[in-house]
Amino acid sequence: MFPTLNEQMDIFRSGAVDLLPEDELVKKIEKSVKTGKQMIVKLGCDPSRPDLHIGHAVVLSKMRALQDLGHKAVLIIGDFTAMIGDPTGKSKTRPQLTLEDTRVNGQTYLDQATQILTADRLEVRYNSEWLSKMDFNDVIRLAANYTVAQLLERDDFNKRFKSGTPISVHELLYPLAQAMDSVAIESDIELGGTDQKFNLLVGRDIQRANNVEPQCILTMPILEGTDGKEKMSKSLDNYIAFTDVPREMFGKVMSIPDELTVRYFRYASSATEEEIKVMDEGLKNETVHPRNAKVQVAMRIVDKYHGAGAGQTAFEEFERMFVKKDVPDDIEELTIEGDAEQQLLNVIASTKMVGSKKDGSRMIQQGAVSVDGEKVTDFKATVDFSEQRLIKVGKRKFLKVKVG
């Protein structure tokens, strides 16, 4: 019923950065094949910011691949740990959320994650289920399993400690809380980004201390954001969200630095190893134009989230908009109240096309605003809105407005 060991190992290894300890994993797989019992694959997620981007998809796709092998995926929604606020990669402590907030976010997260995961062989657990039941005794017993020096090995804590940035005690508890998740569900393997390596490894120690067979860990690369420098994250605004409309998604992929094209192809689209190889070689020996390669990647990514064919449409629209400097065809239309003749500044401010009136007047003076293709530079100008007018602010903001 399960594929053979070698076939499975190929899937496990593909694209992974760390797979530790490999010999333990081999034993687990052998046991699973022999007994016909599925392995428990854990993935923890942080519902404090539930908008998934394609960086998250790297790990989720791996999870999906393991589901397809026949293993059981357990998605842990860290509603309890989100109240602590995972300090990962942050120089500052995150805001703490209420349990209620995290529940709502958890559902949103789940809705998006299931775009990649299959509902078969999927179990969703909230970690407040067991963490909220622990009393102070339990916490002390848990904390006794780890030393401060061990926790300070974690890169993030280490940096903060050395630079004198505050670390609260509750943050130190975060890896331990997460490790308790592994105890609770008795996971065989836990997935995560490379930034989670430390946390995942803590899981092994805490499982062992609780007489649970230690999990293996599998880490996937962290995808760079569209700026090509930092990791993709919402706070850096260099992300491509699952929910981005095709046009946005396509454009954002086009904006990544050329060197990242193949990486995005491998980790963000569903390309096969063969396809990746072809593109990589084509770019290296210059038989493939970098732009065309990127277009291909962009189309594949759009297809992945918006269905086959969506990429092609997005591409055509992109061409029209940027290469031919034309306007897109699905512009939002808005009907406003009042007189036919209205001040343009008021209109763009009230429709949120600009941040404030002050901001809007700056935009107009900079020549960033046009009406029906005519640039407007007088911020006191009025426009007759009895007919529908096409307003453009900056490069990408369009709105059709008329008085109704």
Next chain:
RNA sequence: GGGCAGGUACCGAAGUGGUUAAACGGGGCAGACUGUAAAUCUGCUGAGCUACGCUCUACGGAGGUUCGAACCCUUCCCUGCCCA
């Protein structure tokens, strides 16, 4: 508990009584350019006002001194370091 150093706009960081909506850097936005929303160059970057000037809000919080405070004083809160 004691000592020292700090808390400035989205972030980092100057400024230590008036010419400070606050230097500079990063980020963001816009314009030009580009295969690209990359790179580069240039400009803008608190808000309101029918407005090239005026008003309001702002330098951890609250008071105070002063004609006038981010800058001085009091007090409170927060952070780091050292000693105990």
